[in-house]
Amino acid sequence: MLRILETEHEVGVGCLPFNVKDVYNFLSSQKSFKRENDAANLVLKCKHLKSLDLEFQYEYQVDDENRLEYITWCHSTSIRGYQLYGDVVVFDTTYKLNAYDMPIGVWVGVNNHGCSVFFGCCLLRDEQQTSFEWAFKVFLKFMGGKVPKTIITDDDPQIGGAIENICPATKHALCMWHIAKKIPEVLSSVLKSQFKEWNKAFQKLSKLETEEDFDKGWQAMLEEYDLVANGHLRRLYLNRSKWPKPYLRSYFFAGMRTIGKSESMNTFIKHTISSQTHLTDFIDQIGKAVGVLVQKGEQKDMQQKATTLTILTQQPIEIHASKVLTLYAFRKYQNEIVESSSYECYQSDHGFWIVRHAEHVDKW
Known part of the structure; x- marks a missing residue:
């Protein structure tokens, strides 16, 4: 920067009225100034988004010194997506905004095309149980009180305690990834x-x-x-x-407990969030990510209409599945029905059935 400024002002090396340390101090002061107002600007940004879309939801809380303590927001497309695909939710707190030392919590899921769906986001002052309880209460309020059947998180006991208190009927599972x-x-x-x-x-x-x-x-x-x-x-x-x-075994996970699906979800979050992002830029990034995912879902709908499915077994149940499932779900089902042909059924003396692989004794 100094070399460029010396060239612009046509002076020799070291002849500017400031040095490297002065430049660092100036840049640092500008960052501090921006961050002092960033929390207030974030709330103003949410108000602006609400004026553009009445279904956009946000709620925040400040502490005794009027500093931002918690904030949660959901885009209208996320709320509609949750009503369709909110049975299984991943709540991820892997990342934080380092510039503010604030943990980020994101609620994500998967739609019937196997694509990620962004449900909501929160910024918290700390990772205490009371903070997570506040976030879950507000999130469920935004979603009309609909509670997920299953929620997947890391093994943080503070999150576990919050889920137990706020969503006692929800099955809490740990992320295998x-x-x-x-x-x-x-x-x-x-x-x-x-x-x-x-x-x-x-x-x-x-x-x-x-x-x-x-x-x-x-x-x-x-x-x-x-x-x-x-x-x-x-x-x-x-x-x-x-x-x-x-x-x-008796709970539905939409495939999100597998290592591959969890890792892809984590990668999606990582690419969406930057630890150095300012708060006002951060909400814009989330908004763009939501838009990209909605567009991806629409593309999958178009592909579905243009794809001719191949029926492998000609069984009536497979033909029916091809008419009612998305391409992603049908191929998942088709793999299962083909694999099932390798199994045999035996009725036991006790009246129940044993299903066992024709060759591998350990697959039953």
């Missing part, structure tokens, strides 16, 4: 060369069919790898009602 991401940090140095082998055993345990098999396998795994006293695994086991497959 966050669990898988944290495990190497905690156990790779403990297990060393055994870590890869242990991780395979852990992944297999999480996908077992019955709670009894999981509990027995978990205890055997702890003893085999001398991990009985490991605090992280003890906490995971105490929370087992929220993450392994056998404890969640």
